[in-house]
Amino acid sequence: MTAPTLGVCYYPEHWPEERWESDAARMAEVGIGFVRIGEFAWSKLEPRPGELDFSWMVRSMDVLGRHGLKVIVGTPTATPPRWMMDKHPDMVAVDENGRPRNFGSRRHYCFSHEGYRQECARITQLLIDHVGQHPALGGWQTDNEYGCHSTTLSYSEAARQGFRTWLRQRYGTVEALNEAWGNIFWSMEYNDFDQIDLPLLTVTEPNPNASLDFRRYSSDQVAAFNKVQYDLLKAARPDLPVIHNFMGRFTDFDHYELAKTIDVASWDSYPIGHLDVSDESPEVKAQFLRQGEPDAQGLQHDIYRSVGRGRWWIMEQQPGPVNWASYNPDPLPGMARLWAWEAFAHGAEVVSYFRWRQYHSAQEQMHAGLLRPDSEPAPAYNEALQVAQELKSTGIGGEARKARVAIVYDYESEWAWSVQPQAKGFSHHAHVKAAYGPLRKRGVDVDILSAQTDSFAGYDLVIIPALFAWSDQLRTALANYEGHLLIGPRTGSKTGNFTIPSGLAPDLPRNMLDAKVVRVDSTNPAIEVSVRGGGAVRHWRERLETRAEVEFEDEEGFPVLVSQGRLFYLAASGDRSLMQRVIDRMLDEANLPTLNLPAGVRCRVRDGFRVYFNYGTGPATLVKADDEADYVVGSETIPAAGVTVARLSRGD
């Protein structure tokens, strides 16, 4: 566990060597502890096949090390050089239109391609050989943002062959596959695994289980790809962490699964760019234009804390306007500080800004850094400096406090509902977020659990929304749990083979919940039906056959929330107002403490400190909580984009 530290992403290969020294000195001056380098530098390390030059990297690490900086070295496998395409002409991914993707940007490889995996093993070993014992080395990063630019799913020949092999292993016989997929339907039966093609360009939608299996297969390839590098890196330096930088709100592969071959999870946090490309409403986009949506980052933080089994970083933190969204607004002054503090409060070990200096050329020239292209400080430079000083002055350390509320978040459910939305736009993530936001507005900390969790011990409330299919582990956890549960909608509505369970959703023992979803009403989200008492349901409404107690019902008389003991079942997608009511009700049932937070303010407890951050555009006034001793950073008046840190009276 690393004490809260700042980092930065740096590209020595972009700058004249004579500038490295002053760059390193200024990094140290800011208070930066970690510097990530190398992850796109393959052509500089190996300009032609076998022609190696690691000396510049060693020299740059010498310089950085001299200034007390620890270096995270990235494997450069996200950017194979042009000559690699001549060695492996079939290494590129193929898109969903059957077109091979081309050289000229990055990530131009197919995860299924065995030859390229071997090249990656080779360059990883070369890195180990050349810099693996460097004293400044502080850890490794594998590749860069797996799956970015829609590269997880590839329809290449390598993927086709790999998928067949994977299916053979999964099902054993083609008869078993036909049975599992329900191929009797529409005469889709196969006589042989070699007849199976990727689910591509079918006349109408392919079999949902075929699609889901292809998603599973593709996810497995990403994990297998990472494992090749991980095994080499750990063999060489068991003492150093292997990290991967995931992305926010990205779900094309199972992060929990991949994280089995990393030591620390990290993610790249671009709050404003992500809001721009998100499906939030125009109103929300306008309201949080220069801040990002208040709960979007927190949820990702909590997800990656779970993915990293407690250990996680921000590998890339937005420092100013970016270049890749449709519109790229300037953050409010203070946001580069707020985002860092928010991440630390959620338990981050390191927050690393991307990048040191804005690069004047190529694709990302409009992406801000801590320095401007003319080497003058950009606004984030001084905000980073302030964070470093505040970390030191507070002496915050430890870990994020374990929450009393948990939500199950599951990648397979994301795939399943994108394969079969039934209501256009239906997503697992949206339902997780719909439960997460109301908790956070009440100051309640949240942990994220995977669907492989086999115990809910220690939680007072567990929420399981829109889960595709029960795992054996979750069934075990449910059976032994004594706390409160909020389940649904759509949870348990399928078996793992993507069929409707014989007893219908939510597929729980009747003594646990006497309710069946007998029919689903899906409508345009603009069409709302009021719920008696407040709020509305829309988009997804289940018709229940139930003997459970009806807690909420809608104006048309359909049950919306039912309960049986401590288990509550939510039978519809609700608007914000309904979701707040439901969550408030659950918090009340579970007797959980809440805070009275001003609009736009969120908080998180770590190591005996409660950190408040104001996502609003105006100042807010905090109400001192009973468990708070004093404010050690900021005060009860928290300005727009401001941070206040309260010390709790009795540690944590």
Place this chain on the structure above:
Amino acid sequence: MTAPTLGVCYYPEHWPEERWESDAARMAEVGIGFVRIGEFAWSKLEPRPGELDFSWMVRSMDVLGRHGLKVIVGTPTATPPRWMMDKHPDMVAVDENGRPRNFGSRRHYCFSHEGYRQECARITQLLIDHVGQHPALGGWQTDNEYGCHSTTLSYSEAARQGFRTWLRQRYGTVEALNEAWGNIFWSMEYNDFDQIDLPLLTVTEPNPNASLDFRRYSSDQVAAFNKVQYDLLKAARPDLPVIHNFMGRFTDFDHYELAKTIDVASWDSYPIGHLDVSDESPEVKAQFLRQGEPDAQGLQHDIYRSVGRGRWWIMEQQPGPVNWASYNPDPLPGMARLWAWEAFAHGAEVVSYFRWRQYHSAQEQMHAGLLRPDSEPAPAYNEALQVAQELKSTGIGGEARKARVAIVYDYESEWAWSVQPQAKGFSHHAHVKAAYGPLRKRGVDVDILSAQTDSFAGYDLVIIPALFAWSDQLRTALANYEGHLLIGPRTGSKTGNFTIPSGLAPDLPRNMLDAKVVRVDSTNPAIEVSVRGGGAVRHWRERLETRAEVEFEDEEGFPVLVSQGRLFYLAASGDRSLMQRVIDRMLDEANLPTLNLPAGVRCRVRDGFRVYFNYGTGPATLVKADDEADYVVGSETIPAAGVTVARLSRGD
């Protein structure tokens, strides 16, 4: 002619054989008379090339027959098994981007592929051989939903060669083709038929006549494909009806033409799914979310009564939420009954629900049936039961009453205006519907006529909107007709070769109508120009040079409706209000009786009964009509989704 009877679609191959018996017993209990089976079962009948197993089908027919059910056997040609692709690798359709379509769903064949047609003949003959004399056999269905999933137009090599042959036959010489297409324009002249490619990926739009000929060619292939099966089936069992199940609002091939090789037309009615994917306004979609648009089904019923030359069925009737629209709402309670009654009132012989039991696996697992996946009754089960009882209690039989008003509906016009809209979104169907709705709101029954109609005898009013080109038959019908006519807009604006007629539209003899369309003003439909007296024109406005009497003109002084004796010409696309005015005027001119119907209520007369159906979401009160004796089902107060049947005083 079959007396009104219920049916159901059933897939014995999906269920354990031991369940067939109870299924059949329950079907009989509901009052079902017909069961469709087999149309997707090729891989179960022929698991490997030449390896046949028809025994299960015979046994299932034994079971169904024992319960008094008649079986419609479908040829399984919409779902060739995977091994077929190895026999005929080039049998698949090619999409408009030049990509071959893939196995893994259904309809993965090109209508032009001769080899696949022979395979279809083979399996059809095998069906005849194995079940053609089964005592439970009640008829045949050919293939399934021809053209579904955009499969009529294929850009395969088979289509390319077939199109050239077809053009040779149509034009004789390439010079004649050049002349007919106007290929002197833009130097598009061909020296040889073999130079002609499919109208695909041209730099800008292809020649409209080339596009239209390719539409005609493609339509002909569907008809030719069907004929292969029809000829075999009729040769084997001249006594049994051959049926095809068409789709609603589907126009990629000429249904009148295809219907020459079927005995009974049927269509698959999914009112709610179709509303969701239609181009109706969001307001209409919200208003009729759980019912379907009130006139959409009626118009299709009337079209298919015409296509079937009086004989038609609903082969698939929506029983609850479906799976294939963007959103899939739950129908109002009662709609499964209302839709069936509406179809019967329009003359359906059979209304067959799709499907018996919701299948828990594969693509359509979220599509409701009469039974839920757990075999419990879904709401439609009891509604079907009620319909069966009401059919029996009323004793309704006979046919739909011949209407006094007819509208010409023409597939070629649909193609022509999609090839050359001139105003984005301009469609023949929209203009037919715009005339149909106002008639139905006045309780007026309507017949649909093809453009090959050569006599209008028996009709008091004939409406011909947006017709591409006059046929010789229609010219004959016009010349001899003594009733009232409403023609236009855009009718007769082209010759059959897709050129502007030398005398300009509407291309009628001057003694019939002294009017020429000298120019067209097409605008975004949101831009409306009021018509003096009420209503508005928009989207399509013709500038007339005319000596006919101006009945309506717009605020800018342009004639909108002109008349010359009993012939009225409508020179613009009107909004709902204008169209009601125009239709009311025509009904008045033709002295036709009307009814005073509450909003949302429609009716249709069959066999001395007038059936009312309430598409509204609240109850409505009927005004007893002069010709009605009493109510035999329901009463003057008709609830939402309700049906009232009035007996007419003097039969019909």
Place this chain on the structure above:
Amino acid sequence: MTAPTLGVCYYPEHWPEERWESDAARMAEVGIGFVRIGEFAWSKLEPRPGELDFSWMVRSMDVLGRHGLKVIVGTPTATPPRWMMDKHPDMVAVDENGRPRNFGSRRHYCFSHEGYRQECARITQLLIDHVGQHPALGGWQTDNEYGCHSTTLSYSEAARQGFRTWLRQRYGTVEALNEAWGNIFWSMEYNDFDQIDLPLLTVTEPNPNASLDFRRYSSDQVAAFNKVQYDLLKAARPDLPVIHNFMGRFTDFDHYELAKTIDVASWDSYPIGHLDVSDESPEVKAQFLRQGEPDAQGLQHDIYRSVGRGRWWIMEQQPGPVNWASYNPDPLPGMARLWAWEAFAHGAEVVSYFRWRQYHSAQEQMHAGLLRPDSEPAPAYNEALQVAQELKSTGIGGEARKARVAIVYDYESEWAWSVQPQAKGFSHHAHVKAAYGPLRKRGVDVDILSAQTDSFAGYDLVIIPALFAWSDQLRTALANYEGHLLIGPRTGSKTGNFTIPSGLAPDLPRNMLDAKVVRVDSTNPAIEVSVRGGGAVRHWRERLETRAEVEFEDEEGFPVLVSQGRLFYLAASGDRSLMQRVIDRMLDEANLPTLNLPAGVRCRVRDGFRVYFNYGTGPATLVKADDEADYVVGSETIPAAGVTVARLSRGD
């Protein structure tokens, strides 16, 4: 220089030869002087390879000549006949999805294809040989609308090879290219020019400099293609003008560059169709539905006057409804006259209507002409007649008056911002138009300058908005200029190699402007920030570090307009209201005279006449200007679509 004259586009090959005589006579009767023919007639001139027939063309020129008409003969290279595809199967352009484009419309060739260029040289020489000495010949048109239907950019093998050669010539070594493109970024370095592919189907965006170079290369190919024909035509008839008909608001190649091998620029003006496909708001589209946007044509006129170095025509003038927009409205009566007068007022030598008679067949059958398909006069016939008479009665001649205000308009800037918008939809043209409109509303004439301009002498005010990179010439012009300047936003924000200048934008000497753009805030244009004093900024806002005087600032305190002496820098994109304020301020600073024009009215001075045109839908009243003597056409009350011509007191 030709005195103001009308022209028309004519296709003798479309009509029976016996009709040519009366057509010619009627053209003469209208007052037409020029007739363009031949530009799509290749298949009629050479029906099969080498089989020539130029006799019909000679005869048609005989007929036209007999009626005093001068003929512009077009080279038919935009429509290679079908047999050409057999000679050169690889001659077609390939689209951005890698699909070869097909025969069946027009422009089915790739500009990079050497073989097709030779065919074009051949047919051009044949034209010269057969009609080059015809007494009726008045000039030549090369090809037709270069680049129409997205044909400038082609991803063919010919383009791939050509691009590599072009890059070799531009950069010399691959190391120089790597340096210029910044290929060290993401390991995009090449070892050899032959490794470079077209920027197509990359995983994420390609290198912006690679994209820009491909744009430059493609533009060069169009110019080179034209030069082949130009050289032959000038060699044969140095006395006759070579013209090309460009399109409006079309920027895929550099028109200034291409214009080096033409004598007269011309463009095809379709005001209503262009408004329909433009990105104007729905409100503007509704307001000017039947007129076109009031400043859209004027700006193009001024651009083409610059492109043609003072000599320009309208080669195709919209005469009525067209066929190619989504909606094709009927122009207001009078617009065919107004548009012609407007073009003449801006300096056009010839305004040529497209086309003589509406052709009843093929793709453009719904495109109006001066005659209807039945040979009766369409409304534009008489409007053209009136224009011809008014030209004669006024005796207007000379040239458009040189303006005192100039705007720099640059094709490379259009490409650059489409490659890297940073704010979705950001365009150079929009910024030019945003400055142009407010000038024109004040009755101020405008000249357009290219970025190769090396002197601003004679102008009182020069405006340089959203310019990609300074050219040496512009830097010279700036250094020597004594008038007022309005520069920005985004001007000079890149070097020619698409990198951020080391001193940051706007990259001007500090003694000229002490300001740096240190950051950019780009937002959805719907989000506006008010400017103190009126108007608003949105879409693009620069953060300035500046010691210049702040003239305007926004409500958030950011400078919007700053000045240093006579140089003003605009640091944001403004709404219409702000842009009017900025322009009014500049006019005031530069002490330029303005007029008080009614809404919707514009004017332009030529040869001592001020021509007013009313784009409004109602009448307007002119205020007589001090420099006007009397009205020689129309009066102070100018009706909708009306024209008034005032004679100035002291010529000009």
